[in-house]
Amino acid sequence: MLVPRREARILEARGERFRFYWDGEVLHIEQRHGTTTDDAIATFFDGGPSQWDTEHRRYETLSETHGIYWARHAHDGSVIIISCWKRENI
DSSP: OOOOOOOOEEEEETTEEEEEOEETTEEHHHHHHOOOHHHHHHHHHHSSOOEEETTTTEEEEEOSSEEEEEEEOTTTOOEEEEEEEEGGGO
């Protein structure tokens, strides 16, 4: 049975638009890593300088507690959160 693809969850904070994608009925970052949209957004703003990963064509940003992989959406420049994890899991 095919499951229709759900639209991204879009949140706005501090003048940035963030896109979060689903794994079935649960957001990917919640399902895979037990993290929240608040964790990801806080890491984006409060983490250290972002590093570009040429091989995977994404940025990596680390805070004291979390890390994110992210990229800019080609259409509107919003921030696509690819993954968010707790640094204790590194």
